[in-house]
Amino acid sequence: DxxxxxxxxxxxxxxxxxxxxxxxxxxxxxxxxxxxxxxxxxxxxxxxxxxxxxxxxxxxxxxxxxxxxxxxxxxxxxxxxxxxxxxxxxxxxxxxxxxxxxxxxxxxxxxxxxxxxxxxxxxxxxxxxxxxxxxxxxxxxxxxxxxxxxxxxxxxxxxxxxxxxxxxxxxxxxxxxxxxxxxxxxxxxxxxxxxxxxxxxxxxxxxxxxxxxxxxxxxxxxxGAQPTAEVTSEMMRDMADRLSTFESVSGAVLELSADRNAQVAAYAVRLPALTRNTEELSALLLQSETEAVRREAIRGLRQIIRQLPDGRRRITSALEKRLSEAELEPTVFMLEGVSRIAAEDPQTCADLVGLLDSKRTAIRELAIFNLEELTGERHGYFAGDDSGRRDAAVRRWKRTLDRNDGLLLPR
Structure with missing residues (x-):
């Protein structure tokens, strides 16, 4: 046949x-x-x-x-x-x-x-x-x-x-x-x-x-189902064994997302991302000290915005309990994703680079996440670094804007 x-x-x-x-x-x-x-x-x-x-x-x-x-x-x-x-x-x-x-x-x-x-x-x-x-x-x-x-x-x-x-x-x-x-x-x-x-x-x-x-x-x-290069069968078995000790899915997420192994912590975030749990993802984004966890939370929240008609409303509702009004608007904007068309506006580019100086780690993470998506560069910036290293990296980003007439990408 x-x-x-x-x-x-x-x-x-x-x-x-x-x-x-x-x-x-x-x-x-x-x-x-x-x-x-x-x-x-x-x-x-x-x-x-x-x-x-x-x-x-x-x-x-x-x-x-x-x-x-x-x-x-x-x-x-x-x-x-x-x-x-x-x-x-x-x-x-x-x-x-x-x-x-x-x-x-x-x-x-x-x-x-x-x-x-x-x-x-x-x-x-x-x-x-x-x-x-x-x-x-x-x-x-x-x-x-x-x-x-x-x-x-x-x-x-x-x-x-x-x-x-x-x-x-x-x-x-x-x-x-x-x-x-x-x-x-x-x-x-x-x-x-x-x-x-x-x-x-x-x-x-x-x-x-x-x-x-x-x-x-x-x-x-x-x-197929074979482990990827990034994860081993031994690590998967260890994670599965640990997950089996929790009666609730939320309890497992709370515990494992704080694991010292950043890879295990990041994989734990994929559970609330899978179930579209805006409350858990919002809390993980704003509270985690681990970059990999924050980034998985960003991906999960962005997925909700893009897949569900009321996704933006649900995420805004979850975040407005935790952020000031001044922080809320740019946070939701960055979760939606800054498009290349939006990045043709010098003010948008300046605002995005300016958010690298935010006092809140999650907002800094969102800013560099979007900048990296747009340009493929980090210029040595990490949201969790100390202020001295961040300041040096921000200066490199500002020099990029100066070279490109206020834009992230050359025309």
Whole structure:
């Protein structure tokens, strides 16, 4: 069978079961009724249980660097869900995983004669059918928010999930790293071929796939759930063991985000980023003495602003309890991200460099975070340095403005 052509005639095999394997014990579950998060390991669950019913009433999440495995034994596929990913199933499609954002790597389950595997998934309000050969090493799917402003309304009107990015427009990227694949959207009869070594990108608010000028594959497409160069299996096991000692997810975040190992502390922040917890992320940004923690909190808050229509309001509400009015406006502005267009204004550039002198470490961190994004430079500036080192670095930034007629970047 050729997976490129087979999808034209093959329906998605309806899986009657969906199994979840949480080997690390680090998956979290959001209860739609109470809007609270718990460790999935705290549920009354045994290996081999069917998760379809539970995943229609709960949201599941796994934070980087961990992963969980999904198995659809009736459809012949298995998938590694890589952190950080939020997923669930919906009552009208209980056997099709819906991905709010994150990464998933599909492959055939078990040996056997070569055949075409067809897996369904949904994202951004659309259902997709992915087909690939059973001898493929895996077909990777990434779901992310679009670069442009999000829609004012979600396709999902369920009050239980309004604070999570389900149903909003998304960018779906399929990487055919090891074999040919094909993709079909449920509302479209056309089947799109994805040759080996290439990718297909589709913004779900569009009728057709996006034009792409590159087929560069990220490393995770090939490595899947294997530990990255930055993190070892030993470190992951140590983190998982420590997380298992906490009854509450929030308790684990509070403790581990203050860990002396900055890498462990930063990974802990990915839990409230995963669950879109604006209160915890705001507190971590403003209170942590660790640069890596502050930066992960910035990324988490920025994700909320960009994904959710009321994200800006929620973050402003969390920050206004902790900041003065004069501090609040520039903080939210920098969390949204200073665009290159905004950086064409000399006053914006001067203000951003001026914020490097803020008395508040979090505001200084936001300023250098944005400056580094815009220019690729730090000029030796670190928000947590002593005032003498910061002053010397600020002078270097001011010389940059002088050289560029008041701008961060030359015209």
């Amino acid at each position: 050729n997976p490129v052509n087979a999808a034209a005639n093959a329906d998605v095999v309806r899986s009657e079961r969906l199994h979840v394997t949480d080997s690390w014990g680090t998956m979290v579950i959001g209860d739609s009724a109470t809007q609270t998060w718990h460790w999935a390991s705290s549920l009354d669950h045994v290996a081999g249980d069917d998760w379809t019913k539970r995943l229609t009433t709960h949201v599941a999440g796994i934070a980087e660097p961990f992963s969980v495995r999904l198995d659809a034994p009736d459809s012949g596929w298995t998938a590694d869900v890589l952190g950080s990913t939020l997923f669930r199933c919906t009552p009208d499609a209980p056997h099709v995983p819906e991905i709010a954002d994150g990464r998933i790597l599909f492959r055939a389950s078990g040996p056997g004669e070569r055949r075409t595997i067809t897996a369904g998934f949904s994202a951004g309000g659309s259902v997709f059918r992915l087909s690939f050969g059973s001898d493929s090493q895996g077909i990777a799917v990434q779901v992310a928010p679009p670069d442009s402003a999000i829609a004012a309304e979600s396709a999902d009107e369920s009050a239980a999930f309004r604070e999570l990015p389900f149903g909003f427009p998304a960018v779906v990227t399929v990487y055919a790293g090891s074999a040919d694949a094909s993709l079909q959207r449920n509302t479209d009869e056309e089947i799109h071929t994805i040759p080996r070594g290439s990718l297909l990108r589709w913004t779900t608010s569009s009728d057709a796939p996006d034009a792409v000028d590159s087929s560069v594959m990220p490393e995770w497409v090939f490595h």
